[in-house]
Amino acid sequence: MPSADAPDAPSRSRNGDVVIDVQGLSKSFNGRTVVRDLSMQVRRGQIYGFLGPNGSGKTTTIRMLCGLLTPDSGTGTCLGYDILTQSHLIKRRVGYMTQRFSLYQDLSIRENLEFVARVYGLADPRGAARDAIARLGLSGRQDQLAGELSGGWKQRLALGACILPSPDLLLLDEPTAGVDPKARRDFWSEIHALAAEGLTVLVSTHYMDEAERCHEIAYVAYGHLLAHGTVLEVIARAGLTTWTVAGDHLLALADRLAHLPGVDMVAPFGNSLHVSGRDAVKLEAAIAPLRGDASLHWTQDKPSLEDVFIDLMGQVKDNFQ
Secondary structure, three states: OOOOOOOOOOOOOOOOOEEEEEEEEEEEEOOEEEEEEEEEEEEOOOEEEEEOOOOOOHHHHHHHHOOOOOOOEEEEEEOOEEOOOOHHHHHOOEEEEOOOOOOOOOOEHHHHHHHHHHHOOOOOHHHHHHHHHHHOOOOOOOOOEHHHOOHHHHHHHHHHHHHOOOOOEEEEEOOOOOOOHHHHHHHHHHHHHHHHOOOEEEEEOOOHHHHOOOOEEEEEEOOEEEEEEOHHHHHHHHOOEEEEEEEOOHHHHHHHHHOOOOOOEEEEEOOEEEEEEOOHHHHHHHHHHHHHOOOEEEEEEOOOHHHHHHHHHOOOOOOOO
């Protein structure tokens, strides 16, 4: 074994449960800052979700955190290795599942997994493939061509390929896009099972229900880390007061509400509107005249994660502009 002083030895963290510890990461492309001064810690066995609009820097952030992309500035470690000087060692211990299915369409499930096992130099490729097939519920389909699989089954196969070499860190880039609700639920059940075994997972997603399945989340918008923590912490820190209003002519009502002082966000939710503000007193004063309208039904509600994210979106400027 290499000594603690050897160049390739993982650095010793003050907390052995911290898998990712970075400070001040920034990255620009063609003069546009994609990530600005980001600092973050992720613990072992945690499912850490990244949310934000398209082009907000989620994927760039994830790639820098695990040494797959070199930041312009900043420092940190991933899996105990320096992200600037030891990225080649980090890559060996990371599984990466992209949005696009990247396995061989004309090979069967079993053949794809055996091929991946051989690429990673596993001692028993057939046995490793067989175990992955059993774990992910692919038994009975092992001889089906990958190109004939539905989106949900392709997703399971891609996950199986990622975990074959037993990585310590798993990266999932919007893994359930275009997948039906049951397949998504099954996928997340497996991710939680893997995390319970000690695997750390970084996942980017646009789905609020998936964000709520993460142990912690980070909201990244146009290069800035705007919020992070557990879902309950993120909602509490936003300091929003939310009312739900149902009734007739909601489109006109939404336009009227949006121009009132004290109303910071109006968003349609089914047959109602969520009306939120950062100052509870000003918000209640704004809606008080409308609450006497018998055609409208008002109820005070808890702000949702989506309320918080819509509000955060309104506080930052698109870095393409």
